[in-house]
Amino acid sequence: MSFIIRRSLSTLVPPKVANPSGLGAAKDAVRMARIAKFYERLPKGAAPERAPSGLIGRYQARYFGKNPSPAPIWHVIFFMMGLGYSFEYYFHLRHHKNNVH
DSSP states (O other): OOHHHHHHHHTTSOOOTTOHHHHHHSTTHHHHHHHHHHHHHSOOSSOOOOOOOHHHHHHHHHHSSSSOOSHHHHHHHHHHHHHHHHHHHHHTGGGGSSOOO
């Protein structure tokens, strides 16, 4: 096996950081002990679920979260209707507002 292949494979395998027998034997045992203590203090298990914040976050949690709903489709439809009516009024109906004979 060539040196390059051995070198690339050795980077895939993590060093034995928390091995107690290796802590006293290494020249930098204090540093290794700090690293082991750091990994011992890390939280274990699943992360706690965060509460949504902001307008978009609450909207996504409500309609796309655990119980997805078809309501966003209706929201888009009604928004487009309102937008279309406002454009129609601005570009067409406003010209005929007071022209009753």
